[in-house]
Every structure is written in structure tokens, then in C-alpha cells.
Amino acid sequence: MANDQILSVEHLCKHFVLKKSLNKEKQVYVKAVDDVSFTVSKGETLGIVGESGCGKSTLGRSLLRLWEPTSGDIYFNGENIMSYDSRQLRELRKDMQYIFQDPYSSMNPKMTIRDIIVEPLDNFHKEMSSKEKEDKVAHLLDIVGLSPDVMNRYPHEFSGGQRQRIVIARGIALNPQLLVCDESVSALDVSVQAQIINLLQKLKKQFNLTYLFISHDLRVVKFISDRIMVLYLGQIMEIAPSDTLFSDPKHPYTRSLIGSISKGNPRNRQERVILEGEIPNPMNLPKGCPFSTRCPVATDKCREQKPLLRPVGENQYASCFYA
Amino acid sequence: MSKTILRVEDLSVRFRTEEGVFNAVDNISFTLEEQKTLAIVGESGSGKSVTSLAIMQLLAENGHISSGEIYVDDENILNMSSSQVQHNILGKKISMIFQEPMTALNPILKIGDQITESIIEHQGTGKKEAYEIALDTLKQVGIPSPEQRIKQFPHELSGGMRQRVMIAMALVTRPKIMIADEPTTALDVTIEAQILNLIEQLKSTFKTSILFVTHDLNVVADIADDVIVMYCGQIIERGPVVDIFENPQHPYTKGLLATMPTLEDHKGELPTIQGGVPSITQRPGGCYFHPRCPHRMKKCETQSPGVYTVGQQQVKCFLFEGNKEERNDGK
Incomplete structure (x- = not known):
């Protein structure tokens, strides 16, 4: 199995210093990602879900060292990229790409579609002639379902769904192995969202891609992912194959999260599980389990000690004493 | 029969832009009954928010109500002076909560x-x-x-x-009427559940009627009694929530329901509606949905369909031309 691993993350932390002080004790941190370890196999889609502030985007950005992690190791195809210098890191960009949430702000409004998609080729494939690059851009547009005629137009002339297609075309221009999709369909209309989900699925097959799919939308994540990781306050609460997570969630947080989704059936308006309270202030985390302040089954032990992620079923891991 | 508390008739809202004058809301009519929840569902550009803003008389400066009547408790608020509306209607009989x-x-x-x-x-x-x-x-x-x-x-x-x-x-x-415009869209799912629960509770405590504007069909399934589906400023289907979900008639409503990923097991490809919502400046002729419609006919390209009755539903689509015609909005 080990050969299949494309990504292996060990004890990754990303802490933001909010208040600097010479006295380390007095520094105030937000532990946006706190001791996170997991692996991703080649060709897999790992969904990352959680509520706002759970650290899912921070995790995605730290994995590519777009934001420098505070500590931990990231192995990409067996190599620890934490030891990479800036030149190696630049080369790594070819293999790992990040697709941002908002297709409105992730493209330069003054650049034409051609310039936007050709940029990664200009950077990494200096050997290509401009004719070759032009052909490649046309080909990429075709792959994402746009006509090559759009090349000379500007981002504002496109709808949200079309922009997301352009961003995806840029993302796959260098034939990456791993794509981090951060809320890639969240800003889109329902009827367009399905088109982009299908496109991502198609590309995955066509180019043998591995996805980290970050989203707050559990339905979309369930649909697209092989496995799902549930984050809460920067820590992994549960990680399991997608079907298992929904049919047999072990962590109380996962259960409330799934229970709070609407069933989408007006005849069967089951009481949604109402999770009381709100996410605690990340500057002032509970001492034990981060979920203990809202957990319906928390005990004194949970409030004192932090549970570690442990196996609770086949390929299923949860960090709860009672899972 | 419950009492009608809000009645909107032939409402059209126009916006003046650099590119011309456009109908953001196009001749829509609906009623809200006492202590009911009516959901207006649609994608961006459907006119769902403009409808609620028009009722609250909160339209942006370049927008105005070009025709229609809005009755609150059988009084046409469009015939009142603005100070009457300010003092007697807004905030008093109708309140609004917003997305953000x-x-x-x-x-x-x-x-x-x-x-x-x-x-x-x-x-x-x-x-x-x-x-x-x-x-x-x-x-x-x-x-x-x-x-x-x-x-x-x-x-x-x-x-x-x-x-x-x-x-x-x-x-x-x-207030007798609460207009809720995407009140849970910006919230996390656990908080959304709390707020929807709260709205339901308050509705029964205060006997308020709710006009719930949203793009999220799942929320509609949970809270609505009746549903209006809007597309490009028009109502294309309406009916009781169960009928809309179990037996949608308009190709757009069918498509929308099919494209939602469900929690049931299935991988592979999601059904889609081809193309995207046209911008207000580029609406096609005939039925606004025809370029995306899998059932389009020749006349859909040139004529706007009337509204036909199918069971408990009203559908604006030529597929049901044989049925009883409710009204003809054809232009």
C-alpha cells in the first residue's frame, strides 16, 4: 500500500501568532491546524469538511506550503517537501495545484483568458513556442468545455460557472498529480454546480488526478469523495470512507454534523439534530477534547484530556474516548 | 380557507442600467396565507430577492416598480404615501431579515x-x-x-x-409577515439548523406568515408550505411543497431537483441542466428557459407560454397547453 501513497502528512501544525512577545509564554496563538496526520492514496479523492474556522482552508494551503506550516512533515511521493528550498518548491508547483474558492477574485481582471491560462506554461515550459502554447490553451479550454474562441476575452465577460472552468483549465495546465480544490463549487448556482462536479470527476479519470476536496457542503463532499476527513477547531475528529462516515458515524461531532443536514424531503421533516452552542473561540481552546463544550455525551475526562485519533472500524478513525 | 395576508398582483420591477432598461421581475402574482410559509426559490438573477425588496420598498435607486399591486391586509400599499408606508406597514406589519x-x-x-x-x-x-x-x-x-x-x-x-x-x-x-431573504445561507450547517428551528418556533408563537427567499431546495423542503419557483424574473411553477418535490412539472423545476446531490448512494455523473442562467441583458426571446430546455419546441423560441394548471400546481410551459389555462402572460 505504501507505494500507493501520494501524500503523507505527519503532525502538521499551523499556528498563527496573534500577539507577539519575547516571553514565549505570553504569546497568543491561534492553532488553526493542530497536529494533523493523514495519508492520501494515488487517484483518491479525500474530502475535507468542517464548519467555518475549523482550519480546512489553512490545512489546504499549508499542505502546498503556500502558507508555511509551523511544524510537522509533508511527504509528497515519498519526499519530505518541508526540507525543500524555494527552487525545489517552485518545481513542486507543477505537481501540486490549488484551485481557489472564488473564481471572481482568483483571476486578474486585466488579463485575457489566454494570458491567464498561458501563465503557468510561460513559467515552467519556456521551451514551448508561442504557437505550441496557443494550441495547448485551446486544448485545455476544450477539455473544460469552453470554446477556444473565448481566448481573447476577459474574466468579467463570463458567468461564475465558466470562470470556474477557466480556473480549472489553468489548474491542470501543467499536468499536476494533486489538486487541492477549495470550495470549488460553493459559489455556483445549483444547476451549474452539477456541471462542475461532473467536470472534476471526468478530469480525475482522464488525467489520473488525486483530489483534496475542501467544502462545507456535506452533500457535495459525500458525492465526490472516496474518504472524508472531519475537522473541528484544527483537529481531525474523524476520518473514514465516505459511505461509512454517513452510515455509521462514530464521533459525536460527525453525528451532529450529519444530523443537522436537511433530508430534502418535505414529507419526512425529521427533526434535525440541533447541536447547541457555537464553536469556541480558537484563541481560548478547551483543555481536553475541542468538542467537549458542545458535545452531548462529554464527561469530565473529555474536558481534562485530549483524545487521540484511533481506529474505530475498518479504515475508520475517530478522536473520541467513547466512539 | 385561511385568510390571505399578502397579495401581489402583476408585479413588475424595472432596472435602469447603462445598457438599457430591464425587467428584473416580470409580471408576477402570488398570495401568502395567514400563518403559512411561502418559499420563493430560484438561482441568481431569478428576481427572488428583488421581489422581496420591492415589497419592502427597498429597491436600489435605479430600480422601480413599473406595474402591479401589493396588498397587505387588503390595502394596496403602492397607493399609500411613503410616510404612511413607513409608519403603518414597514417594520410594523412586515419585517425583513437579510442574508448577511x-x-x-x-x-x-x-x-x-x-x-x-x-x-x-x-x-x-x-x-x-x-x-x-x-x-x-x-x-x-x-x-x-x-x-x-x-x-x-x-x-x-x-x-x-x-x-x-x-x-x-x-x-x-x-409583524404579521416576516420576509426572510436567504437568512441561513451564510451560516454553518449546525447553526443553520438552529436558526431554521428558531424561525419555525417563532412562527407558531407569534402566528407570523413567512415569505422565505432562498436558492436552497433542501431548506425549502424543510420549512415551506407552498413553493414558487422563479427563473429570469418570472414564476415558472408554483404549488404545495410536497407536489413540487414529488411531482415537479416544469422542465426547469425537474432539472433543479435532479441536479442536487443527495445523501443516497450513487456515484458517477450528476444530471445537469445545460448552459447557465442568462444575464438580465441577454435574455432570449420566447420562453426564457428554452435554450436550456430538453423539451423545447419551435414555438418556445418565439412565444412566452401561458400558465396552465396541473393538479395542484400552476406551470408556465407549453407542454401543458392542453390543460386549463390559468392566465396568459404571453407577450
């Missing part, structure tokens, strides 16, 4: 001051009494330690708490 409470709340006023302002304005109470009412309402919307919260500024509250404050502000005057 941070932009709807005044950032430099304490929560308490914002709530008491409307109580003093509409109920003519003194400051002290208004404060008590405000405190009481904050308790009712489930804000913990309201005595402290009432002294805080909006930025000191979380998104869910701010939405609760918005709801409290909307409720202090005991």
Missing part, C-alpha cells in the same frame, strides 16, 4: 440601541420600557446572557448570534 446580518446591522450602534430604536418608533414606548421589551425578545430568540449581549456591538457577536439579533429586531413589533 453584518451588513444589515449598524456597526457603530450597540445591539440594544438598534432594537430599542424600532420599538420606540413603532410602539411609542419610553426608553426604559423599550429596553425591557428588547431584553425579553433577545431571550426569546435564544441569545444566552442577553443582559450582556444587549450592550455589545455587532462585531462582537458570531454570525449565528447576529442572525438571532436580526430576527429579534424583526419581531419586536410583532
